[in-house]
Amino acid sequence: MNSLNASVPFVDLGLPKGCAEHEEILSAISSVLETGQFICGSQTRAFEKKLAAYCGCNHAIGLNSGTDALFFALKIMGIDAGDEVIIPANVFWAVANSVVNCGATPVFADVEPHDMLISARTIAPRITTRTKAIICVHLTGMPCQMDAINEIASPRGIFVIEDAAQALGAVYHGRKAGSLGLIGCFSFHPLKNIGCIGDGGAMVTNNMDIFQRCLQLRNHGLDENASQQVAGYNSRLDEIQAAVLLARLTRIDQIIAAKRKIAAIYKKELSSVCGIVEEGDGRQGVYQLFMVQCKNRDALQKYLSDNGVQTAIHYKRYQHQQKPYRNCDGRHLDVTGILSNTILSLPIRVNMTHKEVMHICRLINLFYG
Ligand SMILES: Cc1ncc(COP(=O)(O)O)c(C=O)c1O
Incomplete structure (x- = not known):
């Protein structure tokens, strides 16, 4: 029986009029309106400075x-037709699409059962003479084992790109996600730990040449003298989104702490009935998502839904099962194949109450009774 009358939503992004964050965002928007500068202005520059410092880049x-961050990262590294890029298959659509949109071929590596991430062990058999890059996706906000991945990539001249879209603030041996490879890519989609009120993203790097080439690509290929260097794109973060992100970035560590607290309860209450990714090995996740591996996944999801708890599956069909990628070799994806039937994402909203989290845990324990 549902002991909590209110349903438990998976996401809840609305900001009621009058709440502190609603006011803060209105004031950020208002200051942009007053300046009259809507793109490439002081808010974007201030956000970029703060983000770089936060990531240690x-x-x-x-x-x-x-x-765009992923696509530009590959473009800047010269990825082109005939090249192969190693990626996981249990991933958001943008990763494989960015490879194909460069003209290159995605090559899927399997993932480790204990963390659902690609590793040096699963990448190694997929490396060929055509491999030019690896995109390490820090799924759910848990960093991949980057030292070992860099160790197999670096002697072969393979570029390591981090998809840190879900991992802003995640830590690997004292360093932040985004600073662990050559280029770090972030999304500020509204569902992320800090999100825009629309779309937004960013690239971080320590490399000056990559930085300058990214600046050109995002603005029609123009350099600082308005001279066109490459055929670029329009991918500028606008000032309103930058102002919102600037305000929200000040709270990122609080958001992560709140999510880690919820994750700790889930781990304690559910570890005997579900597979749960543990930290360790110098890693601290940020729990953009809280994904468990469970038996009878579909029945559990229905049971939770019947009891007012919304859950999600990330992702319902993995990349190698989607129409544009069915020709890619997925025969070796043993662990990925198992995960596609067992993963379930539980609500991990920053505004969740302890009562809600415990309600979900109680239901899951009852289900497995
Ligand atoms: C792992 C991952 N990579 C890439 C993206 C793409 O980001 P965006 O939606 O900002 O284009 C997302 C999510 O949105 C994501 O979760």
Whole structure:
């Protein structure tokens, strides 16, 4: 029986009129309206500076989306037709799409059962003479084992790009996600731990040349003298989104702490009935998502829904099962295949009450009775 009358939503992004954050965002928007500068202004520059410092990188560039960050990262590294890029298959659509949109071929690596992430062990058999890059996706906000991945990539001249879209603030051996490879890519889609009121993304890097080339790509290929260097794109983060992100970035550590607290309850209450990703090995996740591996997943999801708890599956069909990628080799994706039938994302909203979290835990324990 549902002991809590209110249903438990998976997401709840609305900001009621009068609440502190609603007011803060209105004031951020108002200050942009007053300046009259709506793109490439002081808010974007201030956000980029703060983001770079937060990630421990020399440079950050605000972009339209995390998808553009991934696409630009590959473009800047010269990925082209005939090249292969190793990626996981249990991933958001933008990753494989960005590879194909460069003309290159995505090659899927399997993931580790204990953390659902690609690793040096699963990447190694997928490396060929055509491999030019690896995109490490820190799924749910848990960093991949980057030292070992960098160790197999670096002697072969393979570029390591981090998809840190879900991992702003995640820590790996004392360093932040985004600073662990050559280029870090972030999304500020509204569902992320800090999100825009629309679309937004960013790239971070320590490399000055990559930084300058990204600045050109996002603005029609123009350099600082308005001279066109490459055929670029329009992917500027606008000033309103930058102002919102600037305000929200000041709270990122509080948001992460709140989510880690919820995750700790889930781990304690559910570890005997579900598979749960543990930290350790120098990693601290930020729980953009809280994903468990469970038996009878579909029945559990229905049971939770019947009891007013919304859950989600990230992702319902993995990349190698989608129409544009069915020709890619997915035969070796043993663990990925199992995960596609067992993963379930539980609500982990920053404004969740302890009562809601315990209600979900009680239901899941009852289900497995
Ligand atoms: C892992 C991952 N990569 C890339 C993206 C793409 O980001 P965007 O939606 O900002 O284009 C997302 C999510 O939105 C994501 O979760």
